[in-house]
Amino acid sequence: MRLAIDEGINFFDVSPYYGLTLAETRLGEALEGHRDKVVLATKCGRFGEDTFDFSAKRTILSVEESLQRLRTDYVDILQAHDVEFGDAQQIIEETIPAMRALQQAGKIRFVGITGYSLKNLMEIAEKAPVDSILTYCRYNLMISDMHTELIPFATKNNIGIINASSLHMGILTERGAPDWHPAPHEVRGAGKRIVDFCKERGIDASEVALRFCLEYPHVASTLIGMSTRKHVQASIQSLATRNDPSLIQQLQELIEPVYGYVWPSGRPENYG
Secondary structure, eight states, rough: OOOOGGGGGGEEEEEETTTTTTTHHHHHHTTTTGGGGGGEEESSBBBSSBBBOOOOHHHHHHHHHHHHHHHHHHHEEEOOGGGSSHHHHHHHIHHHHHHHHHHTTTEEEEEEEEESSSSHHHHHHHOOOOOOOEEEEESBBBHHHHIIIIHOOOOOOOEEEEEEEETTTTTSSSSOOOTTTOHHHHHHHHHHHHHHHHHTTTHHHHHHHHHHHHTTTTEEEEOOOSSHHHHHHHHHHHTTTOOOHHHHHHHHTTTTTTTTOOOSSSGGGOOO
């Protein structure tokens, strides 16, 4: 699976806390009669901007609630979400075993974790094996350490990788990063240089950035946020063309001083 559309599979990743569970509720309605045609993933552990609960009890309850909203008796992938905000030992000793119990019960097919810190993700997966890891802002036009750090680990341990945030959480768009973006001014400015460079040449930087990730062969899927039909059409169109390698080299040279910048996220002991 790349962008699941790439092979005719629809991959839906819904977040239980988004819109106070509205995403799951609406998707449950939309999938009636079509459940067998999609790969359905959801998350547990994070329930708001600053609310986290990785306990076994809450993990199990979260899945039961999600299944009810999604109108299904199983999800394909359950992911402990943003694990760098939790206690790594609890996730290893409590969260993932609870997820495995749900797997044994037939309520989930695969166990995954998500997060920004590659160090934290690998430390957890080393001690509590998982089936998938989703990370974001670690492989796109502005950074590539997922390739050098996480991919070798995943290959060795037979873990599927989902790459998210092709646009570096909005930095690689004409609108630019949202106010809450954790990247410093220098990184945001570098993203704007990429956007302006492309615009001067009649190219859409967002399409270039998306294609860059879709062309990367070492992941199971590239996760893309799409909230309008226009976004869906643009994402599909991105699959039909390829980037000019010389353009990619120019863009990465343009932002060389901040290329690969990693900001702190989660608990300090989990940074990396």
